[in-house]
Amino acid sequence: MLAYLDTQLHHQSSTSPTSNPTSPTSDPSFGSDFGGLIHTRPAAVIRPTSSADVSAAISLGLPVAPRGNGHSVHGQSQADAGVVLDMRSLSLTSPPRTIILDGLHYADVSAGTLWSELLAWALRAHRMAPPSWTDYLDLTVGGTLSNGGVSGQTFRYGPQISNVAEMEVVTGDGCRHVCGPENEADLFYSVLGGLGQFGVITRARIPLLPAPDMVKWIRVVYGRFEDYTSDAESLVRRTGSDAFDYVEGFVFVNSDDPVNGYGSVPLSSEVGFDASRVPTGSGPVLYCLEVVLHYREGEDVEKRASEMLSRLGYVRGLEFSVDVPYVDFLTRVKRAEEEARTNGSWGGPHPWLNLFVASSDIADFDRRVFKEILKDGISGPMLVYPVVRSKWDPRTSIAVPASDIFYLVALLRFSRPHPGGQRVEDLVRQNRQIVNCCRTNGYDFKMYLPHYKTEEDWARHFGDGWSRFIERKRRYDPMAILAPGQQIFRKKG
Ligand code: FAD
Incomplete structure (x- = not known):
């Protein structure tokens, strides 16, 4: 099979990539990704239509990167001089x-x-x-x-x-x-x-x-981080009918900046943000808790929603809600994608940073990162919301903080390419500054969708789980062929 596929690769290199599932392609998008920061040249792109095709591609002995939809931001699904498996074809x-x-x-x-x-x-x-x-x-x-x-x-x-x-x-x-x-x-x-x-x-x-038919989608605003985290943490501890069906939140700039500020909060263009409600003495950033209740058509959700909201300490007068079909809620970012494609920021570089930060460190993180380093915003969402560690299985390979509750912090930068937008080097530098801030202040944190280059950094990332990660690699990919774009292991031989 190996020889067969190898021959096929060379033989078909001049044919249309879509005409055969295992043909290579010179399509440059397979040497890039959503991040637009890392660019490589794969030797071939293979479009498997079965697991047998995947086995055959692996048998070639080259580094092999399975590529899903290429929405990584640091080259994780790329294979320089190796084989990219276009998993969409499956x-x-x-x-x-x-x-x-x-x-x-x-x-x-x-x-x-x-x-x-x-x-x-x-x-x-x-x-x-x-x-x-x-x-x-x-x-x-x-x-x-x-x-x-x-x-x-x-x-x-x-x-x-x-x-x-x-x-x-x-x-x-x-x-x-x-x-x-x-x-x-x-x-x-x-x-x-x-x-x-x-x-x-x-x-x-x-x-x-x-699936529910509809959702009530609600946003409420907080001036003080401690009020925001106290409510958000109490909500993620709730279970059963006492719990919302979705809890997220984000930080926004305390100004009328059209991208980073008040305008990013209302859920409909018919309702404005009444800035006079912002408590005097609020800092450079404010916080928005976002929650959702699922319901069936005809069901009265208003009473449940207002009862659940009445227990929260948000700024009265700064609450927003809409009722939308469940599918519209789940696909909400698709609409943002369409807007971003129109204004050119979807195709630009995306130096994103995602972190998990322990609840014990999140107040200090807010003080040093949101209120200082990012006080002017990032031209995109700055998510910060808690999750509960008991829902994460420790047998999986992902590294998360030790704390019972930790926060997802997602800095989703959407600036247009320089010179219209900020220089990408500056944004990458700012991300590094934030990671260094977490390190020097001894936070219990992990990078989500991690991207490190040295063994020392990977060992630190996995912490106690590093020896298990290495052992798993030895067991399941001894030649270190798979997913080279992660830059964790180097192919042997
Ligand atoms: P790729 O980027 O193609 O691959 C990611 C990694 O997985 C690579 O190492 C690749 O080799 C490997 N891989 C891919 N397919 C396979 C496979 N079949 N078998 C083994 N390995 C494989 N993440 C969240 O958790 N929550 C979010 O809300 C969220 N929102 C996002 C919004 C946008 C606009 C973008 C661009 C990303 C978002 N992400 C989010 C991050 C996203 O989950 C990751 O980037 C994910 O890897 C992208 O999926 P993909 O199919 O494009 O994978």
Whole structure:
């Protein structure tokens, strides 16, 4: 098979990449990604249509990067002089399938399926949906399961890596495995949050739950960080009918700056932000808690919502809400994408920084980072919201803080390319300054979607889990072929 595919690669190099699933391509997008910061030249791009194609590609002996939708920002799904596996092609030949086990519904999906595609299929087929999401859905199942998959549902259901029942994986020796919590469990947990290091996920079994028709989507504003965190933490501790269905939040600039300021808060263009309500003496930034209640058409959600809001200490008069179909809520970032494409900031570089910061350190982080370093905003959302560690399975490969509650901090920079926007080097430098601030102040923190270059940094990132990570690499990808763009291990030989 190896010789066959090798011949195919050379033989087909002049044919159209879309005409054959295993043809290489000179499409430059496979040497780049959403971040637009790292550019490489793969030797070939292969479009697998089965796990056998994935095994054959691995058998070539070159570095192999599975690429989902290429929405990494630091070259993680690239393979300089290696093979890029375009995992999207798998979804073209394998549509989702319904599995019912012990009365529970699951979707068996190819790893190259976008979450937006899974949502559309599950609603249409069953009026059901996966419980755990990311904010943006044009990411592949395999891409987010290799990282974490975090959003406002995480406090309740755990990240996406806590919501998988089974996977089909091709390991670094080219062997195909079907693994789950009861079957090849070590491989299953290694791959979840494993940064593509231990195997190529080709299929995943995702649980489905009945979907609501509508959501009440609410934003409320806080002047003081301690009031914001106290309410947000109490909300993520709630369970059952006492809990919201989604809890997130963000920091915005205490000014009428059109991008970073008050205008980023209202949920509809018909309602403005009444700046006279901002408490006097507020600092350079304010905080917005964002919550959602699911409901069925015709159900009275108003009473429940106002009762739940009445217990919160937000600034009265600075509350905003809209009722929207569930699908419109889940696909909300798609609309932001359309706007960003129009103003040119979607195609520009995206030096994003994502961190998990322990709740014990988040007030100091606010003081040093949000109120000082980022007090003028970042031309994009600055998310900060708590999640509960008990919903994260310690057997998975992801590194998170030790604290029972920790915050996702996401600095999602959307500036236009220089000279219209800020210089990308300056933004990268600012990110480094923030990471250094976390280090020098001894915070319990981890980078999410990490990007380090030295072994020392990776060892520090994984901490006590580093020896386990190395052992897993030895077991499942001994030649260190997989996902070279993560820059954790170097291919042997
Ligand atoms: P890629 O970038 O293509 O790949 C990511 C990594 O996974 C690479 O190392 C790759 O080799 C590996 N990989 C890909 N597919 C497979 C596979 N099948 N098997 C094994 N390894 C594989 N993240 C969140 O958690 N929450 C959010 O709300 C969120 N919002 C985002 C919004 C936008 C606009 C963007 C650009 C990113 C967002 N992310 C979010 C980050 C996103 O989850 C990661 O960047 C994710 O990796 C992107 O998925 P992808 O399919 O594009 O993966």
